[in-house]
Amino acid sequence: MTEPTDIPPFVRVEELDDLRGRRLVLADVRWYLDGRSGRAAYEGGHLPGAVFVDLDAWLTGPATAEAGRNPLPAPEVFAEGMRTLGIGDDDIVVAYDDQGGVIAARLVWMLRTTGRRAAILDGGLDAYLEAHPDSLSAAEPEADSGDFSVRPWPAEVLADADELTGPAALTLDARNRDRFIGQQDPVDPRPGHVPGAVNVPCRENLDPRGRLLPAQTIRDHFDAAGVDRTTASQVISYCGSGVTACHNLLTLEHTGLGRGRLYVGGWSAYGRDETRQVETGPGRTPSPAAGEATL
Incomplete structure (x- = not known):
């Protein structure tokens, strides 16, 4: 890259x-x-x-x-x-x-x-x-x-579905809480999330006016998900289809934590593969719920 x-x-x-x-x-x-x-x-x-x-x-x-x-x-x-x-x-x-x-x-x-x-x-x-x-x-x-x-597209910034559940991965789900836990999904047929993923909704990087929160607040948010300067390189970010997951990656970089990788297919690819296990329920949800659907 x-x-x-x-x-x-x-x-x-x-x-x-x-x-x-x-x-x-x-x-x-x-x-x-x-x-x-x-x-x-x-x-x-x-x-x-x-x-x-x-x-x-x-x-x-x-x-x-x-x-x-x-x-x-x-x-x-x-x-x-x-x-x-x-x-x-x-x-x-x-x-x-x-x-x-x-x-x-x-x-x-x-x-x-x-x-x-x-x-x-x-x-x-x-x-x-x-x-x-x-x-x-x-x-x-x-x-x-x-x-x-x-x-x-540089190979080193991308991850595939098999890596999401690998032992070295720190997989972050950027979707809103209701979709992560499997409560509802407006666009994908199978509810839930990648096993072991941590829910870090991208909109929780923002204040109510849509501005980035203070850098330390964001770093604390990611720290609760297990992400710091020593683990950021293990991050694989996904969302519904590889759009809003980019926001988490850019926020990590902006706040000095480092760079992770993108799983472009997101839940729209992973969840459609019936051979792959999924989880529902809260899993690891380090911060309160946010409001709007994400891609």
């Missing part, structure tokens, strides 16, 4: 001005599990100059039972999408959504793991509007084709 340089995984609205002297691309990555249109939300108003990144078109490959709902796209497809949006290898991409960054995290993780500079806008759309009221734009910028190269 090529190391991203000089850009942390999260930046605040007030830090955007410091980046504007360089080649900065704002990326709107709104997407909704309930089927609402992210494109329609973007067209209804977005950050000035932001491009719309279609998660289904450019950040996801074809769904299969084995690969899950949102597998990684072919590197060539990802590169085509970024070029179409005017994003180049040397650009700084700051991505946002209206869900605390848990969707935008997918784009940021994909860019950073292939050596590009990218970050989540902390607090997203709401934080920007708080600082710049009535500033949303309906205009879609004209983008010149970006110089974005094709790079393979």
Whole structure:
């Protein structure tokens, strides 16, 4: 994996001005599990100059039972999408959504793991509007084709299903509590979680306004799940289908704990394999419940 340089995984609205002297691309990555249109939300108003990144078109490959709902796209497809949006290898991409960054995290993780500079806008759309009221734009910028190269997904940042229950793995489930315990699941047929996984809902990294909690609070949260600087390299993060699990990985990195790996298939792949054991019930749940469904 090529190391991203000089850009942390999260930046605040007030830090955007410091980046504007360089080649900065704002990326709107709104997407909704309930089927609402992210494109329609973007067209209804977005950050000035932001491009719309279609998660289904450019950040996801074809769904299969084995690969899950949102597998990684072919590197060539990802590169085509970024070029179409005017994003180049040397650009700084700051991505946002209206869900605390848990969707935008997918784009940021994909860019950073292939050596590009990218970050989540902390607090997203709401934080920007708080600082710049009535500033949303309906205009879609004209983008010149970006110089974005094709790079393979680094094997060292990915995990497969067999590793989830291995003796060396520290497997974190980023979904909300009700889905983890098997109480309900709005999108996957089999309830429960990977045996031995620890539930660390990604939205519990955030305060009620969708901003990151203080770094020490987050570190304490992960510590309760068994993650510290000595064990972070053992982390395998999963969620429903490899989108919001990226938020936990970026939060680990941002708070100085280190980097883990992503199981892209998530529960949408693991849970569909009837040969694999699953668990229901609370398991290890180091913090209180949160509210919204995750991918």
